[in-house]
Amino acid sequence: MRIAIAGFQHETNTFVDTPTQLSDFEQADSWPELLCGQDVLNTTRGMNLPIAGFAKTALADEVELRPILWCAAEPGGNVADHAFDTIAERITTALADMTQLDGVYLDLHGAMVTESWDDGEGELLSRIRQVIGPDLPLVASLDMHANISRRMVDLSDAMTIFRTYPHLDMANTGARAFRMMRDICTNGPPAKAWRQGEYLIPLHSQYTRVDPAKTLYNALDAFDGPGARLVELAVGFTAADTADCGPSVLAYSASQAEADAMASQFFAKLQAAEKQFDTSLLSSKEAIETAQRASGRRPVVIADVQDNPGAGASSDTTGLLRELVHQNAPLAILGLLHDPQLAAKAHELGKGAEFEAEIGGKSPGDAPYRAQVRIHHLSDGQCRYTGEMYGGGVATLGPSVALQITGTQIHVLVTSIRNQCLDLAQIRLFNLEPEDARILCVKSTAHFRADFEPIAQEVLICAAPGQFPCELADVSYTKLRPGVRKI
Incomplete structure (x- = not known):
C-alpha cells in the first residue's frame, strides 16, 4: 500500500x-x-x-x-x-x-x-x-x-x-x-x-x-x-x-x-x-473561598475554563487573579497568562527586580491588573512536556517570567506565546514546585486533569469572564440548526 x-x-x-x-x-x-x-x-x-x-x-x-x-x-x-x-x-x-x-x-x-x-x-x-x-x-x-x-x-x-x-x-x-x-x-x-x-x-x-x-x-x-x-x-x-x-x-x-x-x-x-451532564460552575469568589477552606496538604486546582487558550480564549483575563489578591490567597500559582509585552519588560529588568506591572487584561471586556511585582524567575520558554497527554513533545512559550505579587504569596506565570496550562512541567519551568502550592489556578478546561488531578486534593471549575463561553444559556448563537437545545 x-x-x-x-x-x-x-x-x-x-x-x-x-x-x-x-x-x-x-x-x-x-x-x-x-x-x-x-x-x-x-x-x-x-x-x-x-x-x-x-x-x-x-x-x-x-x-x-x-x-x-x-x-x-x-x-x-x-x-x-x-x-x-x-x-x-x-x-x-x-x-x-x-x-x-x-x-x-x-x-x-x-x-x-x-x-x-x-x-x-x-x-x-x-x-x-x-x-x-x-x-x-x-x-x-x-x-x-x-x-x-x-x-x-x-x-x-x-x-x-x-x-x-x-x-x-x-x-x-x-x-x-x-x-x-x-x-x-x-x-x-x-x-x-x-x-x-x-x-x-x-x-x-x-x-x-x-x-x-x-x-x-x-x-x-x-x-x-x-x-x-x-x-x-x-x-x-x-x-x-x-x-x-x-x-x-x-x-x-x-x-x-x-x-x-x-x-x-x-x-x-x-x-x-x-x-x-453536570454543567455547574463556581464564581471566582466561590472557587477561592472553597479552596481556602480545604484543610488537606495537597493543592486545590481551580480551572479558569472560560479563559482557556486551548479553546481559543486570550489567556490573559484577570478576574481570577483579582480575586486571589482580594482574598490574599496563600501559596497560589496562576498560569499560564499570555502577555508578551510584560514578559519582554521583565527580561529587560532581570531576575529579582521589582516594578509596577500592568498584568494581562488586553482582551475585550477586561482591563490590566496593576500591581507591584518582583521577578521570581525568567525562562526562554522551551518546556519539555512530562505528562501523559503531551509527553514526548516540547511547548514553546516564548520568553516567559514568574512574577510574585508584592506583599503576597501569589505567583503569576506569564508567557509570550499562548499555551494551555496542562502539564506540571509548565509550572516547574519557573522554578516552582506545583505540589508545594495551596492553590493552583490553570487556564484550561479539562486537559489539565491528566497531569494535575493526581496531585490535587480537589478540582474546582470556575467561570471567571473569558472568550470561551461555558455558560451556554448566555451565548447568542445565530446559525444553530433549528431545535438544538442548550444544557
Whole structure:
C-alpha cells in the first residue's frame, strides 16, 4: 500500500474577533511548527498525535507513506482565507503530483471555521476529492470536539474520533484510522450512517472520566468489530457558531442496515444522557473561598475554563487573579497568562527586580491588573512536556517570567506565546514546585486533569469572564440548526 498523509488542524472559536493567520500555523506553540515532507514523520514520531499513531501502525505493516505536511495553530478566531487556501493548495498540489496512490489519510480537527467557510474540513475534503477523484480511499481522524457536517461524512470513506478528554488516545485514534484504511483498500468502502445530536454539551461537562461521558465512550467498544465495523462519537465544540455545532454519531459497517441500526442504537444512548451532564460552575469568589477552606496538604486546582487558550480564549483575563489578591490567597500559582509585552519588560529588568506591572487584561471586556511585582524567575520558554497527554513533545512559550505579587504569596506565570496550562512541567519551568502550592489556578478546561488531578486534593471549575463561553444559556448563537437545545 502507498498512502499519502497530511495534517491540518484548527479548533475555531467564532466568538474571537482576531483571525488565525498563516504565521500561526508556521510557528511552534503547544505543538511543533509547520512540518513538510519527511519531517512530518521524524518530528512527530513517538508523540501522542493521530498522525504519529497512523504512521507507526502503517510502517509496522510495511506500508509506504508519502508525507506531505502537518500543521496546527493554537485555537483562536476564524482561519484567514489566505492561510486556509495556502495550506490546502500545498496539500492538493502534492497529491496531484503523486502517482500509484492507494489512499489518503488526513489528521484533522473537525471544528475549523474560515473567513469564507463555516465547514473548513468539508471544504478541504472537497478540494482534495477534486484532485484524487471519488474512488480513492480517503480516511481522516478527528478531535472529539469536532462539529461534523454532512459534507465531511459524504466526502470521506471513514473518520475516527478521540475517545478521551483529556485526549490521551490521539495516537490510538490515528492507529484506528489505519485499520479502517487497510480494510477499505482490501474490501472497498463501508456503508455509513450519521446522526446529529439535539443538544449542546459545554466542554467542561465533557470530561470522560466521569459519567455520562465515561459510560458513553466506554459503550463504543461493544460496537467495534472485524473489518470496518465501528461507531464513533464526537461531542462537539460549542464555541463555533455554525449549523453543525454539537454532537454527532458515526457508524460504519459492511451493510447499510447494520450501520443504520448501530447509529440509531448509540444515538438513543446519547439522547438519554442529556440530563446527566453536570454543567455547574463556581464564581471566582466561590472557587477561592472553597479552596481556602480545604484543610488537606495537597493543592486545590481551580480551572479558569472560560479563559482557556486551548479553546481559543486570550489567556490573559484577570478576574481570577483579582480575586486571589482580594482574598490574599496563600501559596497560589496562576498560569499560564499570555502577555508578551510584560514578559519582554521583565527580561529587560532581570531576575529579582521589582516594578509596577500592568498584568494581562488586553482582551475585550477586561482591563490590566496593576500591581507591584518582583521577578521570581525568567525562562526562554522551551518546556519539555512530562505528562501523559503531551509527553514526548516540547511547548514553546516564548520568553516567559514568574512574577510574585508584592506583599503576597501569589505567583503569576506569564508567557509570550499562548499555551494551555496542562502539564506540571509548565509550572516547574519557573522554578516552582506545583505540589508545594495551596492553590493552583490553570487556564484550561479539562486537559489539565491528566497531569494535575493526581496531585490535587480537589478540582474546582470556575467561570471567571473569558472568550470561551461555558455558560451556554448566555451565548447568542445565530446559525444553530433549528431545535438544538442548550444544557
